[in-house]
Amino acid sequence: MKLGSRWLPWLFIGPALFLVGGYLVYPTLNTIYLSFFEVPFGPRPEVFVWLENYEYAFTNNQMLIAFRNNLLWLVLFTLLTVSLGLILAVLLDRVRYEALAKSIIFLPMAISFVGAGVIWKFVYAFRPAGQPQIGLLNALLGLSSPQFQPEAWLIDKGTNNFALIAVGVWIWTGFCLVILSAAYKGIPRELLEAARVDGANEWQVFRKIIIPAMSSTIAVVATTMVINVLKIFDIVYVMTSGDFDTEVIANRMYKEMFLLRDFGQASAIAVILLLAIVPVMLVNIRRFQEQEATR
Amino acid sequence: MKSISRIWSRLPLHLLIIGLALLWITPSLGLLASSLRPARDVLSSGWWTILERPFDLGQFTLENYAAVLNRSGMDRAFINSLIITIPSTILPITLASFAAYAFAWMDFPGRRALFIILVGLIVVPLQMTLIPILRLYNHLGLAGSFLGLWLAHTGYGLPFAIYLLRNFFGALPRDLFESAFLDGASHLTAFFRLALPLSVPALASMAIFQFLWVWNDLLIALVYLGGTPQVAPLTVRVSSLVSSLGQDWHLLTAAAFISMLLPLVIFFALQRYFVRGILAGSVKG
Numbered sequence: 104m105k106l107g108s109r110w111l112p113w114l115f116i117g118p119a120l121f122l123v124g125g126y127l128v129y130p131t132l133n134t135i136y137l138s139f140f141e142v143p144f145g146p147r148p149e150v151f152v153w154l155e156n157y158e159y160a161f162t163n164n165q166m167l168i169a170f171r172n173n174l175l176w177l178v179l180f181t182l183l184t185v186s187l188g189l190i191l192a193v194l195l196d197r198v199r200y201e202a203l204a205k206s207i208i209f210l211p212m213a214i215s216f217v218g219a220g221v222i223w224k225f226v227y228a229f230r231p232a233g234q235p236q237i238g239l240l241n242a243l244l245g246l247s248s249p250q251f252q253p254e255a256w257l258i259d260k261g262t263n264n265f266a267l268i269a270v271g272v273w274i275w276t277g278f279c280l281v282i283l284s285a286a287y288k289g290i291p292r293e294l295l296e297a298a299r300v301d302g303a304n305e306w307q308v309f310r311k312i313i314i315p316a317m318s319s320t321i322a323v324v325a326t327t328m329v330i331n332v333l334k335i336f337d338i339v340y341v342m343t344s345g346d347f348d349t350e351v352i353a354n355r356m357y358k359e360m361f362l363l364r365d366f367g368q369a370s371a372i373a374v375i376l377l378l379a380i381v382p383v384m385l386v387n388i389r390r391f392q393e394q395e396a397t398r
Numbered sequence: 399m400k401s402i403s404r405i406w407s408r409l410p411l412h413l414l415i416i417g418l419a420l421l422w423i424t425p426s427l428g429l430l431a432s433s434l435r436p437a438r439d440v441l442s443s444g445w446w447t448i449l450e451r452p453f454d455l456g457q458f459t460l461e462n463y464a465a466v467l468n469r470s471g472m473d474r475a476f477i478n479s480l481i482i483t484i485p486s487t488i489l490p491i492t493l494a495s496f497a498a499y500a501f502a503w504m505d506f507p508g509r510r511a512l513f514i515i516l517v518g519l520i521v522v523p524l525q526m527t528l529i530p531i532l533r534l535y536n537h538l539g540l541a542g543s544f545l546g547l548w549l550a551h552t553g554y555g556l557p558f559a560i561y562l563l564r565n566f567f568g569a570l571p572r573d574l575f576e577s578a579f580l581d582g583a584s585h586l587t588a589f590f591r592l593a594l595p596l597s598v599p600a601l602a603s604m605a606i607f608q609f610l611w612v613w614n615d616l617l618i619a620l621v622y623l624g625g626t627p628q629v630a631p632l633t634v635r636v637s638s639l640v641s642s643l644g645q646d647w648h649l650l651t652a653a654a655f656i657s658m659l660l661p662l663v664i665f666f667a668l669q670r671y672f673v674r675g676i677l678a679g680s681v682k683g
Contacts, residue, residue, distance in 0.1 A: 126553025130527035215614035
């Protein structure tokens with residue numbers, strides 16, 4: 104045993120553990136605690152209210168809209184990013200300009216959600232009929248059909264959530280593509296060729312060989328997207344600030360915190376968000392343990 | 399003739415890919431083009447009208463950039479973003495390197511349990527931490543300070559950074575470390591002379607990740623800095639311009655492009671490391 108070798112590991116991990124404890128572990132526990140209290144703004148003491156904050160969270164109309172929107176995001180966003188990423192991973196492998204196309208799809212990952220929000224708010228820009236449309240979407244649709252009436256995409260409650268989800272898909276598809284493409288290139292080419300020689304068509308190869316071979320990577324990518332979608336905040340904050348029924352859970356929490364100054368209710372909302380993520384957390388831990396076992 | 403029929407049969411594939419690539423790049427090009435057009439043009443016609451006379455450089459101007467840099471405080475915000483991001487990148491990577499080395503090459507009680515907790519913490523929503531930290535910051539006077547933000551980004555970034563670097567350190571050849579220890583090398587020597595130099599690519603990936611993550615962050619800055627213009631980074635500034643400038647697209651597009659400038663440079667210069675980091679973080683695990 105070398106001198107100090109018992110203390111050295113703790114010197115190495117100590118500062119990191121201290122900050123992780125202070126910024127993640129302690130606040131998480133504290134938020135769970137606060138979610139059972141009414142937290143007055145100012146120095147007055149907290150009042151224990153048992154499940155009242157949760158009751159509010161599951162009955163308040165704004166909250167229900169936020170839940171509905173998050174569910175819509177969860178299904179559409181996850182489905183679209185993962186399937187577009189998968190299809191592109193397979194298709195791009197067949198063209199010579201793969202690297203360039205990949206860079207273009209991947210590019211939005213580098214910029215902020217705020218920047219992406221401005222880019223797309225401009226695409227969706229709306230002018231009343233008769234005026235020149237400066238938003239790309241209304242202009243294009245107006246060009247394709249003379250009867251088309253310009254649409255306020257971010258205000259109309261039938262379209263606004265979809266318009267926001269499209270921005271999310273635009274940002275994250277590149278992430279899915281990069282990972283899925285690496286996994287696709289890891290499938291032995293002989294496997295695909297053998298199936299083709301045996302008379303399988305491209306669709307059968309895709310369904311029967313490519314998808315099963317990539318299933319674990321698809322699962323990893325999909326869980327990553329689920330985590331992203333549950334925490335989604337910036338896009339909605341910048342583009343609609345949650346108006347016109349576009350609010351999601353994270354935005355609702357921010358509003359409870361800063362507009363209504365209700366820390367108890369905001370804590371309850373955060374806990375609900377955490378509970379939604381716990382299954383993913385357990386899956387990640389199990390996956391990690393399996394990998395360790397095969398190391 | 400075979401090649402022509404081959405081109406024909408592959409035409410739908412090319413059209414689909416090129417179509418999607420155009421769909422992906424056009425909105426960003428629209429933003430860039432609009433930021434370079436005079437206000438009256440931006441507000442009276444679509445940006446695509448520049449394609450009617452693409453070589454007429456007289457239709458472009460830099461006055462929008464001058465306007466947002468001076469009047470809208472984008473210059474201050476750019477500097478704030480740098481002040482926030484640089485320490486928030488260096489600090490977590492330094493601390494994570496030490497911790498990751500310990501998790502990979504040192505033996506201590508609770509090593510496995512602690513690491514599993516860290517893996518679990520990677521996905522904890524930040525929303526869970528905002529209220530207690532903000533209350534603490536208000537108490538300590540750290541709200542609205544750069545120091546508070548540096549520490550917060552470090553705490554939030556550490557679990558993933560430790561996880562990524564530990565996997566990388568752990569994958570280095572065991573013989574290398576064993577023979578170094580046999581030769582009497584201490585852990586400190588092995589860390590500085592072996593683990594770090596051999597992990598430059600992983601450290602670079604991690605640094606790019608963390609840099610972009612902090613540079614692009616809105617929520618944490620919004621909550622802990624409270625939107626005061628003196629300390630607001632670009633994301634906070636641009637998002638407040640979105641509500642105050644409303645339909646002044648010539649200014650908004652210029653401001654948004656300024657906020658993307660550095661991430662775009664990093665993306666194009668260091669894309670390889672960026673991609674490698676993403677792959678290491680999610681596939682190999």
